[in-house]
Amino acid sequence: MLKHFGSKVRNLRVTRNITREDFCGDETELSVRQLARIESGQSIPNLTKAHYIAKQLNVKLDILTGGESLELPKRYKELKYLILRIPTYADAERLKLRECQFDHIFEEFYDNLPEDECLAIDSLQAKFEVYQTGDINFGVEVLCECFDKVKYKEKYTLNDLIIIDLFLTCAVVSKFNNRAFTKEVFQTICKTLISQNHKLTAEDLFWFNHVLLNCVFVGLCLNSEECLAEMLEVSRQTMVSTHDFHKMPLYFMYQWKYFITIDNDIKSAENAYQQSIMFSKMIDDKHLIKKLELEWQEDITGH
Template sequence: MKKFGGKIKRLRLANKLTREELCGDETELSVRQLARIESGQSAPTLNKIRYIAKCLGVTVGELTDGESFALPARYEELKYLIMRTPIYDDSSRVELVETYFDEIYEYYYNSLPEEEQLSIDVLQSSLDAHMTDNIEFGSGLLQDYFEQVKAKKVYGINDLLLIGLYFYQSSSDHIYLDDTSLETLDMLAGRLVLQTRYIVPSHLFLLRDVLLQCSGLLLLTKSYQHLLTIVQELNTIISKTQDYQKKPLVDMIEWKYYLYVDQDFSAAQLKYQQAVQFSVMIDDEILKENLEKEWRNDSLQLRT
């Protein structure tokens, strides 16, 4: 890795480029990441290798001398399983996801590119925060990276994971959200509904999950401006992917909108019934129980 990093540095200097000039606005590669790659402290991802090669005026093959920088297939499978396994506060599912993390830490983590390590750190922090209700998990990650995310208009995978972590922390502490936080929520919601234009189809499920988190926080803060647009985008994603795993949760967001905004109990009840029926169709008893509990809570709030 030091040899590869040294080659990048030599080519950069030969092109009379500073790190700042090569990294530009840092949306593709930060100056800090480039410094770590050049010193051999961090392995680059394929996307970053392509970006560096383009900036240096060489092909990827010329830059890498044919060396493979592909991620291990088993690691990619484990990461995918972590992101795709719905928890719903079910202890058996949590234990399963924790075994995926354990395997990553034992066999892959130390040799992963920095960008992939960040993905795992955010996913682990999100799980820990969710299971312990301790919003301090992941606070350091948000302090280090969230301002960069806020400056972007097009989000990558890690950006979406960090936004999801931010939403979880904000949901746990929503009573204390100040005007600046509410402005950030409004800004993120407005940008998230546009991401289907940019995200690769294989990661639409991640955008779907972050949009669901955003919807929940909008409901908590009674900020309804973007809610129907988000529901439309969620249904578009479900239609595109033919993945109906989270359809009951989209119905739940809709029933809450009908209850608290339109004050249309009949429409809300119909959406509730559809959500429960769909959870039965996909054979998810935990989800069904959670939906029934949520409907009871909503109905109770309306009566008080």
């Protein structure tokens, strides 16, 4: 796949006397490291980066690709969609299916994926392993490679959100061990997330909302009131604007926890609990209903 793409890019760039640094500019579209890996044949660019490269070289993309397609395989996109969209909620059958989905990607597609897609799959699988085993080393290894570039960004991509989700998972599983978590970085991410719903594409808003609610959960675990109300409101607005209510049960679960721990308002918490059950019934998720019922009993008994 695209065997000579990198060498063509390098030859054209060198012929035009353009350094990698000048070619990449502020590195918003393409980093010097990424260009070097593409030119050496170590990685394949995604469609966006390929168009940027062709534009910088002032050639048609077909000249670089030799007519080969840069579109991701349909089945790969389906598998990634299922991994991003369908939560497991610790259900044994869903966990087994998720493992099969990852196996399929690694066996059939991974070796020919662009670098950005490989990073997304690495991060999603690392989260799955951390979640399954309780061993944060699966996630820390990935975070060490890429989290520094993400944590202080002002605008997130889907990959950034996937990496942030891995950071949150490692934080919770490690019980906020300082090897995997710093409160300062977490608060910075929360403040940045609140402004992201108008900057992301519509197809990325589901995962944005997923990460937003995970940040609410972490904030509640830390007993930190900062940004919680704003994040819950942005989550609600996102679901209303996209007409996607699959996360409503979790939204109302975190709302009831907020009412109990922050506002000490049991009546409002009970109403939020009823809403969470109602939306779970709407999406016909019996496993989730049972988990919410148990969670409510624990929260109300412990109060």
